[in-house]
Amino acid sequence: MKIELAQQKPWKKIAAISLFIALIGYATFAVSSKASKTVDIANLSFQTVSNGPLDIYSGAYGEFASARERLLTAPALGKVAEILVRPGTKVTPGTIILHLTNPKLEQEVSQAQGQLAQQQAQLEAFKYEQQSERLNYQGRIADIEAEIEKAQLELSVNENLMNLGVSSKIELQRAKLAVKQETKRLKFEKQKYQQFIEMQGYQLTQRDITIVQQASQVALLEKQLADMQVKAGITGSLQTLEVELGQSVQLGESLAKVGSDKELIARLRLPQHQADQIDINAPVIIDTQKGKIAAHITRIESVVSNGSVLAEAVIDGELTSNARPSLAISAQVFVMHNDKATFINQAPGLRPRSKQALFVRTSSNLLEQRSVTFGELSQNKLVVTEGLTEGEEIVSSDTSKYNQFSQLSLNN
The missing domain is CATH 2.40.30.170 (Efflux pump adaptor protein, beta barrel domain)
Structure with missing residues (x-):
């Protein structure tokens, strides 16, 4: 059998080669265009x-933030009766933020002030009493001193008469004994007077301590009452207000916060x-x-x-x-x-x-x-x-x- 091979046409080969060259050229152009x-x-x-x-x-x-901040707290039990300043307001140390009321505290202040006045009056009366006692002691001492002078005078007379042979020896001894007895009485009375002065000093000190304590109590209550008008305390602005009008607050409860502005x-x-x-x-x-x-x-x-x-x-x-x-x-x-x-x-x-x-x-x-x-x-x-x-x-x-x-x- 005779087999014949089909011969490829030359124009197709040329077209394929041309297409391949064109593709290579396009790729080269694309790469070069991205590179520069x-x-x-x-x-x-x-x-x-x-x-x-x-x-x-x-x-x-x-x-x-404020370098200085002050927390305002309730000084005692009370109720918010008035709010004068709201957050953001500029304040000074004396600016009143709000006002609290407590009738019981007002009554306690009045009672404490009355007790203090009573104790001070009793102290003055005690001083007058003690002064009278001192005068009594001084009077008795003066009487004894007068008796001593009288006894010494009789002793001197008896000594002179004894020298003249007129007075008896027993009269002279009686005069000496009188001087000795009155001298001992004077010494004893002066010791009693000194002890009385010391005792009076202790009594006055005790009464002074009681008055000082009562005065401190009065000052504390008065400060609590004054602090019911809650003040800013520093220069700055009110940052927060944590209570409302009519609200009851407890001792130490937070009310507001003030911070410095400058x-x-x-x-x-x-x-x-x-x-x-x-x-x-x-x-x-x-x-x-x-x-x-x-x-x-x-x-x-x-x-x-x-x-x-x-x-x-x-x-x-x-x-x-x-x-x-x-x-x-x-x-x-x-x-x-x-x-x-x-x-x-x-x-x-x-x-x-x-x-x-x-x-x-x-x-x-x-x-x-x-x-x-x-x-x-x-x-x-x-x-x-x-x-x-x-x-x-x-x-x-x-x-x-x-x-x-x-x-x-x-x-x-």
Whole structure:
């Protein structure tokens, strides 16, 4: 059997080869078009990478709080009879916030004052009685002294008569005995008088102590009664009011809270990853939208809440006009000083603590896409940790539409 092979037509082969070449050319053009593109340099913004000393600050947010706060409590049982000030009102130490009433307390004050007056009157009467007793003692002593003088006179007469041989010896002895007896009576009476004076002193001291105690009781009750007019106690503003008109309150129950307006502290929430690098007394720059205020860290808590750590800062500089308790603020907290930091100015789209693709200008007037790692943002300076060196220029304008290109040619 004779087998004949069909001969392939040459035009089909040529067409297949041409199609293959065309596909290769298109693929080459597509790849080259993604690898490079020409852009107008006038439409781009550049900035140069710097290297040098840089203070690293951590961003924080928070609010002002009163440095001085005073909790107002009920001085005694009572009922809220009048409310004179509402929260948010400016107050001074003598401003009356509310008035409490307690008729029983008023009666106790009156009774205590009456008892004090009675004890003071009894003390004065006792002093007059004791003065009369002292006079009686002094009178008896004077009588005895007169008897002694009389006995001494008789003794002297008898001695003279004895010398003349007129008086008898027994009369002389009787005169001597009289002088001796009256002298002993005088000594005894003076001892009794001295003991009476000492006893009177103790009695007066005891009565004075009783009066002082009663006076203290009166002062305490009077203060409780006066405190029923609840005063602010400090200069600032009324922050909270926890009672209503007509409400009965117990001794020590919380009524209101007053906080200072001019004496403020800043309560800041520090990022958890930087809180352990911040020291006590670290400088702080607070921004209130109406100016910046200097401060320093005084306390850092150890508890982490929602990725942040609470800290307190004391104000060092002058407050801005809008500073008040609970005002939301932002702050920059000093972390450390870096002598050789690589950094650029912050620009839209550049994010701290991230890795991003940026276009870097080369010596051959091309833009080369490069992966750059950023660190912390400190006072509008973005730290570069990897991918850039000092003196290089990066495109700081938006180039997101060119991200598919690895290179860009610059058209001057």
